[in-house]
Amino acid sequence: MSGPEIRLQAWETRLEELIAQQYGLSFDTVAKAIGRGPRAASKFARRLKKLGHAQVARVDYGSRGPWRNSTTFDEPDAVPHGPLWLSLTRGTNWGYLEFDPGEWIPKASTASHLTAVTELRLALTGLDTDPQVWTSERLLRRRLKGESGRPEVHIHDGWFRDFTDPDKVWAVEVELSRKFGDGRLTRAMSAALDAAERNDLAGVVYFVRGEGLRRAVEGAAARLAHERNLDRLPNLEIHDLDATVARGMQPREAVI
Structure with a gap:
């Protein structure tokens, strides 16, 4: 039976x-x-x-x-x-x-990062699955692939629509640990900003874990601004990942 x-x-x-x-x-x-x-x-x-x-x-x-x-x-x-x-x-x-x-x-190598991105998404947009509200990395890889079958630009961790200005869409980058190496973090940030500009986005929002990493990201932003002859990068924001998730997830109403 x-x-x-x-x-x-x-x-x-x-x-x-x-x-x-x-x-x-x-x-x-x-x-x-x-x-x-x-x-x-x-x-x-x-x-x-x-x-x-x-x-x-x-x-x-x-x-x-x-x-x-x-x-x-x-x-x-x-x-x-x-x-x-x-x-x-x-x-x-x-x-x-x-x-x-x-x-x-x-995979063990990506599980922590995937978890952080998903929990950030839940904190910002809940269970909304409309790609116009949040476009996941998986969807971006499909949308932005070139003639070679692979993406030809930097792929962000996601895109999300601005709550206060629906005409703006921001790219998301989640950083959990320091990118060591000669200029590696600065190059990654430059690629993220260039990809955002190429796709007509408002800019890039970095969500970082820990004060030490935040200082490293802020330092990379200052170096990149200097390279571009700017006082500051107008299309970059930096926020605390864990504080953002905590605000968005607590209290959270059960869906069942």
Whole structure:
């Protein structure tokens, strides 16, 4: 006898579309997105997995535990390392994105950055999946690819529409750690600003983690302004990442 038919609610399909745009979400981020606890995140993942829409994997990127074995998603004798991540199948992604994104699995090297970008997005625009409100990196890579099949300009972490002036769209750059090397941060900033100008954006907003990194980004901005014979860069803003996320996520009304 088959079990009851699973029918996704409106908020579930909206979150599923956001996952498609953002590559994947850790269970902790899923819980924050829906304003509930880990059990609700696990239940949502189980529903998607039973429908054949999603896959779940652990990603060990040094995030703090301790981690408990999941009776649903781990092998019985497995020793868990790292949080559980939820991503969609290739076909489900294709349905939401309206193009074939290829196969994707979460990687330890990018998991922290993807998490920070997604939580910033949730803080700024919530579960809104309209690309005119927030355009994800995944969508930008598709939109901006050239004749070679690859993007020919710098790809930002996202674009979002200005809340106070809807005629303006800003590029987003999330920085979690210092880019060391001779002028590496300054070159990256220059590429981000040039790409924003090329796409007629209002400018670039840097969201940085920690005071030391903020000083480094401000120093790079000052050097770049000097190179361009400017007192300051008029199309660049720098904000604290964690403070922005905290303001946007707390308190957060549950969607279920």
